[in-house]
Amino acid sequence: MSYPQARIGVIGGSGLYQMADLADTVEVQFNTPFGPPSDALVIGTLAGERVAFLPRHGRGHRLLPAELPFQANIYAMKMLGVEYLLSASAVGSLREEYRPRDIVFPDQFFDRTKDRPSTFFGDGLVAHIGFDQPICTELAHLAAEAARSVELIGETRIHTGGTYVCMEGPAFSTLAESRLYRSWGMDIIGMTNLQEAKLAREAEICYATMALVTDYDCWHPDHGAVTVELIIDNLHKNAENAQRIVRAVVERLHTAAPPCTSHSALKYALLTQPADVPQATKQKLAAILANYPAYRPED
Numbered sequence: 001m002s003y004p005q006a007r008i009g010v011i012g013g014s015g016l017y018q019m020a021d022l023a024d025t026v027e028v029q030f031n032t033p034f035g036p037p038s039d040a041l042v043i044g045t046l047a048g049e050r051v052a053f054l055p056r057h058g059r060g061h062r063l064l065p066a067e068l069p070f071q072a073n074i075y076a077m078k079m080l081g082v083e084y085l086l087s088a089s090a091v092g093s094l095r096e097e098y099r100p101r102d103i104v105f106p107d108q109f110f111d112r113t114k115d116r117p118s119t120f121f122g123d124g125l126v127a128h129i130g131f132d133q134p135i136c137t138e139l140a141h142l143a144a145e146a147a148r149s150v151e152l153i154g155e156t157r158i159h160t161g162g163t164y165v166c167m168e169g170p171a172f173s174t175l176a177e178s179r180l181y182r183s184w185g186m187d188i189i190g191m192t193n194l195q196e197a198k199l200a201r202e203a204e205i206c207y208a209t210m211a212l213v214t215d216y217d218c219w220h221p222d223h224g225a226v227t228v229e230l231i232i233d234n235l236h237k238n239a240e241n242a243q244r245i246v247r248a249v250v251e252r253l254h255t256a257a258p259p260c261t262s263h264s265a266l267k268y269a270l271l272t273q274p275a276d277v278p279q280a281t282k283q284k285l286a287a288i289l290a291n292y293p294a295y296r297p298e299d
């Protein structure tokens with residue numbers, strides 16, 4: 001079966017369930033070897049590029065962070081030929097100077113999730129990708145430059161760098177946890193991006209996060225506890241900025257997509273000898289292993 005192709009993917013988080021700017025759209029309902037993605041993917045044209053959009057929690061926000069089908073979401077992007085993937089996500093700020101409605105392009109993650117699926121491998125094929133730089137530097141840089149180049153509404157400031165703590169949720173942090181993350185030097189907090197980044201790396205997709213600050217979590221003495229109402233209110237105020245930035249990112253990728261080492265992340269990562277890998281595993285991972293002829297399933 002053949003699918004429409006898109007070189008750029010966007011995963012929208014809380015409050016970002018569609019991309020109004022996409023033209024000539026088609027919807028594809030996938031069933032990947034890892035099950036169905038969060039929702040149908042919408043593929044359309046933006047700034048001359050085909051772009052695939054997926055609402056992470058599904059339209060209507062139906063899925064908890066721990067219920068997200070991370071593997072299926074990334075596998076579907078791979079099936080569409082996506083090479084560059086931008087996540088737009090709501091985050092809490094753990095730093096005074098990252099104010100609600102600012103936008104951060106983080107460069108590190110810290111994992112506080114519990115036992116979520118975060119690899120495509122196993123079932124007879126062992127692989128270990130490098131993940132010391134979990135966010136693709138070139139894409140994050142391009143996206144931050146794009147964000148700085150557009151006219152933004154309000155007093156939104158753009159920040160580069162920082163560590164995104166990925167917590168389990170769905171409850172927000174306790175005050176003790178929030179204070180501890182700050183004492184560890186963490187910068188922003190969310191519940192979704194770490195598994196996506198890991199799986200994107202395994203799928204050799206270049207990945208970066210545009211983190212939309214919606215609140216000060218619960219540590220800030222001058223701000224109350226975080227609520228969904230506050231988050232969605234700030235996200236709605238920033239949704240137009242997010243769309244403008246996505247367009248500018250796509251324009252830049254259309255003109256000059258940066259080379260990225262993620263595109264060859266499996267080159268030295270596959271450990272199991274091809275002859276020892278079960279045929280069923282090769283079949284299951286066919287979209288991810290297409291560049292490695294020895295691991296292709298036999299006809």
Ligand SMILES: CSC[C@H]1O[C@H](OP(=O)(O)O)[C@H](O)[C@@H]1O
Pocket residue numbers: 012013014056057065088089090091169190191192193228231
């Ligand atoms: C709606 S508040 C908490 C929720 O928002 C963030 O989601 P996303 O990363 O998809 O924008 C956070 O990670 C939580 O899932």
Ligand SMILES: Nc1ncnc2[nH]cnc12
Pocket residue numbers: 090091092093167172173189190191214215216217218226231
């Ligand atoms: N304070 C917070 N903690 C976790 N996830 C969030 N998403 C938005 N704000 C958040």
